Amino acid sequence: MSDVGVTVKKNEDFSEWYTQVILKSGLADYAPVKGCMILREDAIAMWEKIQAIVNRKIQATGHRNVYFPMFIPEGFLKKEAEHFEGFTPEVAWVTQGGNTPLEEKLAVRPTSETIMYATFAKWIRSWRDLPLKINQWCNIVRWETKATKLFLRTREFLWQEGHTAHATKEEAEAEVKYALQEYQDIMENYLAIPVVVGVKSDSEKFAGADYTTALEAMMPDGKALQMGTSHNLGQHFAHVFDIKYIGEDEKEHKVWQTSWGITTRTIGALIMIHGDDKGLVLPPKIAPTQVVVVPIPYKGAEPAEIAAKAKEIADKLREAGLSVILDDRQEYTPGWKFNQWELKGIPVRIEIGPRDLKQQQVTIARRDIKQKSFIKENEAVAAVEKLLEEIQNDLYAKAKANLEQLTAAVKTYNEFKQVMAGKGGFAKAAWCGNADCEAKIKEETGATIRVIPFKKEEPQTGCIYCGQKAKDVAYFARSY
Amino acid sequence: MSDVGVTVKKNEDFSEWYTQVILKSGLADYAPVKGCMILREDAIAMWEKIQAIVNRKIQATGHRNVYFPMFIPEGFLKKEAEHFEGFTPEVAWVTQGGNTPLEEKLAVRPTSETIMYATFAKWIRSWRDLPLKINQWCNIVRWETKATKLFLRTREFLWQEGHTAHATKEEAEAEVKYALQEYQDIMENYLAIPVVVGVKSDSEKFAGADYTTALEAMMPDGKALQMGTSHNLGQHFAHVFDIKYIGEDEKEHKVWQTSWGITTRTIGALIMIHGDDKGLVLPPKIAPTQVVVVPIPYKGAEPAEIAAKAKEIADKLREAGLSVILDDRQEYTPGWKFNQWELKGIPVRIEIGPRDLKQQQVTIARRDIKQKSFIKENEAVAAVEKLLEEIQNDLYAKAKANLEQLTAAVKTYNEFKQVMAGKGGFAKAAWCGNADCEAKIKEETGATIRVIPFKKEEPQTGCIYCGQKAKDVAYFARSY
Numbered sequence: 001m002s003d004v005g006v007t008v009k010k011n012e013d014f015s016e017w018y019t020q021v022i023l024k025s026g027l028a029d030y031a032p033v034k035g036c037m038i039l040r041e042d043a044i045a046m047w048e049k050i051q052a053i054v055n056r057k058i059q060a061t062g063h064r065n066v067y068f069p070m071f072i073p074e075g076f077l078k079k080e081a082e083h084f085e086g087f088t089p090e091v092a093w094v095t096q097g098g099n100t101p102l103e104e105k106l107a108v109r110p111t112s113e114t115i116m117y118a119t120f121a122k123w124i125r126s127w128r129d130l131p132l133k134i135n136q137w138c139n140i141v142r143w144e145t146k147a148t149k150l151f152l153r154t155r156e157f158l159w160q161e162g163h164t165a166h167a168t169k170e171e172a173e174a175e176v177k178y179a180l181q182e183y184q185d186i187m188e189n190y191l192a193i194p195v196v197v198g199v200k201s202d203s204e205k206f207a208g209a210d211y212t213t214a215l216e217a218m219m220p221d222g223k224a225l226q227m228g229t230s231h232n233l234g235q236h237f238a239h240v241f242d243i244k245y246i247g248e249d250e251k252e253h254k255v256w257q258t259s260w261g262i263t264t265r266t267i268g269a270l271i272m273i274h275g276d277d278k279g280l281v282l283p284p285k286i287a288p289t290q291v292v293v294v295p296i297p298y299k300g301a302e303p304a305e306i307a308a309k310a311k312e313i314a315d316k317l318r319e320a321g322l323s324v325i326l327d328d329r330q331e332y333t334p335g336w337k338f339n340q341w342e343l344k345g346i347p348v349r350i351e352i353g354p355r356d357l358k359q360q361q362v363t364i365a366r367r368d369i370k371q372k373s374f375i376k377e378n379e380a381v382a383a384v385e386k387l388l389e390e391i392q393n394d395l396y397a398k399a400k401a402n403l404e405q406l407t408a409a410v411k412t413y414n415e416f417k418q419v420m421a422g423k424g425g426f427a428k429a430a431w432c433g434n435a436d437c438e439a440k441i442k443e444e445t446g447a448t449i450r451v452i453p454f455k456k457e458e459p460q461t462g463c464i465y466c467g468q469k470a471k472d473v474a475y476f477a478r479s480y
Numbered sequence: 481m482s483d484v485g486v487t488v489k490k491n492e493d494f495s496e497w498y499t500q501v502i503l504k505s506g507l508a509d510y511a512p513v514k515g516c517m518i519l520r521e522d523a524i525a526m527w528e529k530i531q532a533i534v535n536r537k538i539q540a541t542g543h544r545n546v547y548f549p550m551f552i553p554e555g556f557l558k559k560e561a562e563h564f565e566g567f568t569p570e571v572a573w574v575t576q577g578g579n580t581p582l583e584e585k586l587a588v589r590p591t592s593e594t595i596m597y598a599t600f601a602k603w604i605r606s607w608r609d610l611p612l613k614i615n616q617w618c619n620i621v622r623w624e625t626k627a628t629k630l631f632l633r634t635r636e637f638l639w640q641e642g643h644t645a646h647a648t649k650e651e652a653e654a655e656v657k658y659a660l661q662e663y664q665d666i667m668e669n670y671l672a673i674p675v676v677v678g679v680k681s682d683s684e685k686f687a688g689a690d691y692t693t694a695l696e697a698m699m700p701d702g703k704a705l706q707m708g709t710s711h712n713l714g715q716h717f718a719h720v721f722d723i724k725y726i727g728e729d730e731k732e733h734k735v736w737q738t739s740w741g742i743t744t745r746t747i748g749a750l751i752m753i754h755g756d757d758k759g760l761v762l763p764p765k766i767a768p769t770q771v772v773v774v775p776i777p778y779k780g781a782e783p784a785e786i787a788a789k790a791k792e793i794a795d796k797l798r799e800a801g802l803s804v805i806l807d808d809r810q811e812y813t814p815g816w817k818f819n820q821w822e823l824k825g826i827p828v829r830i831e832i833g834p835r836d837l838k839q840q841q842v843t844i845a846r847r848d849i850k851q852k853s854f855i856k857e858n859e860a861v862a863a864v865e866k867l868l869e870e871i872q873n874d875l876y877a878k879a880k881a882n883l884e885q886l887t888a889a890v891k892t893y894n895e896f897k898q899v900m901a902g903k904g905g906f907a908k909a910a911w912c913g914n915a916d917c918e919a920k921i922k923e924e925t926g927a928t929i930r931v932i933p934f935k936k937e938e939p940q941t942g943c944i945y946c947g948q949k950a951k952d953v954a955y956f957a958r959s960y
Contacts, residue, residue, distance in 0.1 A: 032556070032598045033586065036549035041614070044545045065524045069516035069636050070619055071572075076512070089578045092551075094588065096573040097623035097635075106513065108574065108588070118512045128811065134521070139550055139619065143577035155577075156549050331608065 005339060009277050014221045021271060022150050025280045025343050035148050035155035039264065042344065043151075045288035046267055047158060051137060053190055054160055054262070057182045063133040063162060068115050070138070071106040076114040079240045083113065086207020090142040092155070108141040113208065113233070113259060116163050117241040124165060124255060126246045131175075132165040132255075140263070151268030152225070152480050159263035165243060165255040172232060172256035179230040179260035180213050186262075187227050191270050192283040192396040193217050194403045195227055196426065196475055198451030203435050206259075210234035216450040216475065218406045219272045222424020224450045224477035227269060230260035268480075273399050274368075280345025281368050283395050284388040291317055291384060292325045292341045296334045296353035310352045313362060313380055320381045322388075342367060347391050348384055368395060407475075411461050416476070420445040426477050430470035432463035441465055447476040485819060489757050494701045501751060502630050505760045505823050515628050515635035519744065522824065523631075525768030526747055527638060531617060533670055534640055534742070537662045543613040543642060548595050550618070551586040556594040559720045563593065566687020570622040572635070588621040593688065593713070593739060596643050597721040604645060604735060606726045611655075612645040612735075620743070631748030632705070632960050639743035645723060645735040652712060652736035659710040659740035660693050666742075667707050671750050672763040672876040673697050674883045675707055676906065676955055678931030683915050686739075690714035696930040696955065698886045699752045702904020704930045704957035707749060710740035748960075753879050754848075760825025761848050763875050764868040771797055771864060772805045772821045776814045776833035790832045793842060793860055800861050802868075822847060827871050828864055848875060887955075891941050896956070900925040906957050910950035912943035921945055927956040 006024060010017045022028050029038040039047065055065070071094060078084045087110045094106040109115065116134075124132060141156050148154055162179055166172045180197060187193045195215040205212035209231040216224045237243070238254040247253050274281040284290050295310035297303035307328055314326040325346070327337050334351070341349060351363040360377045364384065368391055375383040406425030410416045419427045427447065431437065441464075442448050452472045459470035486504060490497045502508050509518040519527065535545070551574060558564045567590045574586040589595065596614075604612060621636050628634055642659060646652045660677060667673045675695040685692040689711040696704045717723070718734040727733050754761040764770050775790035777783035787808060794806040805826070807817050814831070821829060831843040840857045844864065848871055855863040886905030890896045899907045907927065911917065921944075922928050932952045939950035 029599065029602075031549045032595065033549050033551050033553055036551060038549070038599060039547040041544040041546055044547055048545065064521040065528065066521055067519040067524055067638065069511045069513050069518070070621075071513050071516060071636065073513055091578065092574045092586075093576040094572045095575045096585075098569045098571065098625070105576075106572075115512065119509065119518060122509075141550075145578070156551070158547065 005343060006277060006279055010220070010275065017275075017277075018272060019150060021275050021279050021343075025345065027267075027271070027280065028150050030148070030150075035144055037148065037150055037154045039158070042288045043264070043267055046270070046282075046286050047264055049286050049288070050186065050190075050262070050266065051160070053186055054135075054182075057185075058133075058135055058162065061133075061178070062131075063135050063164075066134045066136055067138065068112055068119070068136060070109050072109055072112075072115045073104050073106055075104060076118060077107050079114060080208045080237060082236075083208035087111065087142075090144065092141045092143050109138070110140060110142050111259075112136065112138075112161055113163070113237055114241075117237045117243060117257070120165055120255070121241050121243045124243055124245050127167055127248050130165060130167045130245060130255065131171060133162070133175075134164070135160060135162045149268075149480070151271070152265050157264050159261050161259060161261040164258045165238075166257070167245065167247065167253070167255070169234075169256050172234075172258050175258045176213055176230045176232045176260070179258070180215065180228075183215055183228040183230070183260075183262055187215055187217065187266070188396065190283070190285045191266060192285075192392060192399060193227065193266075193269055193273055194396065194400045196403075196451055196453060198453035198455075198475070200229075200451060201435070201438060201449040201474070203438060204449060206231045208233065208236055210236070214451055216477070216479075217269050217273070218403045218425060218477070219269065219480070220402065221272075222406060222478070224426065224475075224479040225265070225269050225272075226450070226479065227266055228260070228262040231258060233257040233259060273402075274395055275345070278339075279343035281395070282345040282347060284347045284392045287345065287347055288323065289325050289344075289346050290322050290388060291348045291350060292327055292337075292346045293317070293350045293352065294327050294334055294337050294341075296351055298354050306352055306354070306357055309357055313350060313352065313377070316381050317384060320385065322384065348387055350380070350384070366391060410464065413464050416441075416447075416464055417445055420447050420478060424478055426450070426475045428457070428473055429464035429476055430459035430461045431472055431474045432466055432468045433471035434463070434466065434468075437463055437465035441476065446478045448479060449474045450477050450479060451475050485823060486757060486759055490700070490755065497755075497757075498752060499630060501755050501759050501823075505825065507747075507751070507760065508630050510628070510630075515624055517628065517630055517634045519638070522768045523744070523747055526750075526762075526766050527744055529766050529768070530666065530670075530742075530746065531640070533666055534615075534662075537665075538613075538615055538642065541613075541658070542611075543615050543644075546614045546616055547618065548592055548599070548616060550589050552589055552592075552595045553584050553586055555584060556598060557587050559594060560688045560717060562716075563688035567591065567622075570624065572621045572623050589618070590620060590622050591739075592616065592618075592641055593643070593717055594721075597717045597723060597737070600645055600735070601721050601723045604723055604725050607647055607728050610645060610647045610725060610735065611651060613642070613655075614644070615640060615642045629748075629960070631751070632745050637744050639741050641739060641741040644738045645718075646737070647725065647727065647733070647735070649714075649736050652714075652738050655738045656693055656710045656712045656740070659738070660695065660708070663695055663708040663710070663740075663742055667695055667697065667746070668876065670763065670765045671746060672765075672872060672879060673707065673746075673749055673753055674876065674880045676883075676931055676933060678933035678935075678955070680709075680931060681915070681918060681929040681954070683918060684929060686711045688713065688716055690716070694931055696957075696959075697749050697753070698883045698906060698957070699749065699960070700882065701752075702886060702958070704906065704955075704959040705745070705749050705752075706930070706959065707746055708740070708742035711738060713737040713739060753882075754875055755825070758819075759823035761875070762825040762827060764827045764872045767825065767827055768803065769805050769824075769826050770802050770868060771828045771830060772807055772817075772826045773797070773830045773832065774807050774814055774817050774821075776831055778834050786832055786834070786837055789837055789857075793830060793832065793857070796861050797864060800865065802864065828867055830860070830864070846871060890944065893944050896921075896927075896944055897925055900927050900958060904958055906930070906955045908937070908953055909944035909956055910939035910941045911952055911954045912946055912948045913951035914943070914946065914948075917943055917945035921956065926958045928959060929954045930957050930959060931955050
């Protein structure tokens, strides 16, 4: 198994472990084009689950999916100066169509505000057209120059981008919060990843936004990972693209806008947080397959009987709405199969051998804590359903405990530096609000402000860097 | 209503009618980037329905979704010479990343054979890895130089591309047929569009394939539209990318491959075939909304009672699994609403007015033939379900009759030319199999061979062009 299984331990070489788990579980692969990756079957299946959850949520609140072109003329990107400056260093440019050089080069979308909002100006005429609430599932390109990190840093990735326009500032603010709350629900209650939510500092906000709110998760190696963002765009783009409406007061007003998104990098977080030395560990609500049933035809029993029983159990689980693989392949041993499905992170394994058959029971093995139990055959479905729920909850609880362990309230800059030089994690520290202090801290420790949490804490000290009066307690961390 | 409704008749100015229906129904819009379009809410909702149908079908037969990078290095495209020649005139090239010129320019995928198969060579080792059956939903770019035609000819479009590798030639052949059959089921039994199925001539086949099979539909203006293709790639790419496996015989073999796809242009066909002078007419199985319920609060009745009844009916229909809009907007009149929903093609409208309330009935209006009926309230759900089925069948029957009317068996080249100079449509004609005759016919009449049908017909004449012994009866037509 050594060339098939993961050969390094998670807590010994985290980065190598991460790459091996992904490649060996077959979740993804490097692509033959630099900086890009291939999302394989199970990764896409998880992304489709996330898509279904997001669609269900946002459609229930009146958002609808659309698709805008991927190409953005340079002139559009340039319209919002801050936006252009923020994105232009990482834009891939199409300069040639067929054999003909283009008159104006086209950006492959790094995000779609400009191409969408040029059209919003046409679609929105009166208050009756508001709010306009759309969403798009698509590929995005950002020309990363650092080394590729599967799921976390690739030149192309998949995402969802919601874009809304509202009649009032208050409605836009509510929408920004709405999107963030739904994301939090998805991360915590489906991906089993606890997050810290709050506002970005000005230097970390989206280029062109009034302010950016975000969800940040903590990886086991002490680095934070941004799980999603929701931007209040104010009226920046409305001014630049002249998006206005005639109100009920019969006067002309500019709209208020938001945009928000999550990407395939959330799958990277899932792997890092829940995986172990044997491979992936997937939360039942996101796992492409929730249960694998393995018949174990040892000698002394009739193989046909065991096969039939395994099929019967698999069918019953499927009828209950669970996603099940019945692994009745002849060319592999049960041991080989166990290793393979553990590597792939399937939450529950059911074994059916001669003893199980005789005692009218099944053997149920949990992937996460590798515990086995023996359940009466006729109680198997209910037991598996209960177990999946338990696993989902336990994974979250474990991740939550890790997050807490990796969060330190620090009172001095020395303490702060010790945290960052050591295991890393979040350092909760008082901050004066000055971008210079933020920049110095980044320069000296590599840590940035991940969020200023919504749940405000009263600063107990002066600014961790300059000692002046603190405005906020912020979450600092090094990050992916 | 004149600026809102469609102002030309379908049989008077088909092209203008088509554009107006799309823009005014809000199905799509021109994009602010040349040659591209915006797929709006209802178009994406229909595409998502098609996605769900395709996914259900192909997953049941062991295909799984993946996602490969959009960028293909020029060198990859070049590997299969015919493939490169076929696609390179319409490739959009990325030549710059950020501010840096790329060493090798990258094609924005016009199709994904080359990027995928380079990786297949890595994934496939033994007969145990076969068949490999994957599918991808993505955007595709082909740098069209002719004028944009919404849905039918745009520089970017959405599609699904299935790619498979098999141990034997026979398996690959069966897969090619499988995909085409499933496509036919989707076109005929969901989109209500009858198709002619068969093989392409060599000059019309996919660049790099052994042969191409296709579905062709006939538009009301006498031009054919290709609805999908399924290619037998033979071992062309297997040789070029060295995709081989160790068989059960312990010898090395090259794989046999297929690829197949349908695109968002199928939505264009749907509009052309079923639409009428009032706008879209959508088949119930594909319509984003199947039923609209409009309360009609005339004087003499309590508006609250009518509103409550309308909501009750809408809820009941939803419980039965139908997609329903309850249009209780105060700011529009019932007449305005009728026009709007007719324009958008919703199959069934339910009206609830004072008389309906009094007589415990609902008024049900069909979109396709504009027939009204009055149904007892407690029978409404069953009646609507039955009606939707009827509409679905009637739309297909009508389209089938049109297809037959637009298909002529021709015996002489004069007859052939008359058909093409007149209403157009399919001309079934004997062909010798010679590409020169095919080219001459195209030059002189604009018609190409759309397919040589699977259901072989015995040629009754010599080749329609040269008079020599005919090999096949082919379907000729001008096409989109």
